[in-house]
Amino acid sequence: MPVVIGWQVVARFLLGAPSMWAEELGRYLLVAATMLCSAILIEKNDHIAIETVVKMLPGRPRIALTWLRDAISLTICGLIAWYGPTPVGIGVRQSSAGMPIKMSLPCLAIPVGAALMALILVLGRINRQHQQES
Template structure:
């Protein structure tokens, strides 16, 4: 049950990431077209791409967590006997959970402060681009907890 919930969340994140990446690519292509063909690059394209990059980075970090698709150096973990390797895994996940909590806590405060001003080109509150930090941290924490709970329950991944 927990593993299926995590899988569903990952699929939703994949859909959001696909749309965000498509919009970012179109935005950048339009910027290049405007700059070199029309001799006037629209200002909103660069800002859109930058804001989407922040959202893509944070949501993709959560998406790859459960299947261990992050870049990792596991020379030490591979050399350890199984009980110590498991202990090291729990320690790693504890550190990730603390950092994800920090992203949520401080990221939301940052978004609140950023909400006091608007972006230059899109003229939207900077709250929305900065909200990527706590939302990404929350998804990281949620998927990590679901992964560990499903392992403890003996569910397949």
């Protein structure tokens, strides 16, 4: 992505001939990186979270709150993964303006990333449950 965006800057400002494909590809790569890296952050438990209240709670309420957090996150990721294929199906009939690809390809990053996040949330919850029982 930095190479593509760098090329776009050089083409636009130094060569005076902006490249439409570089702008689009940079945007598509940003969405794909955001979705896939979000899954990695969830797996490493490095995603954005406000833990002030959670850390102040004793054992059982803390566990209940983390269950609630995971349930809400799983619901949102599940909904995105479930409804995400709709834009992918629509994108099959549309072509990119700057590149010779169907719009279904860039749209695919959203449901795939959400499904991956949901899977990691479930596996992480199972792993934490086994650790708590041990």
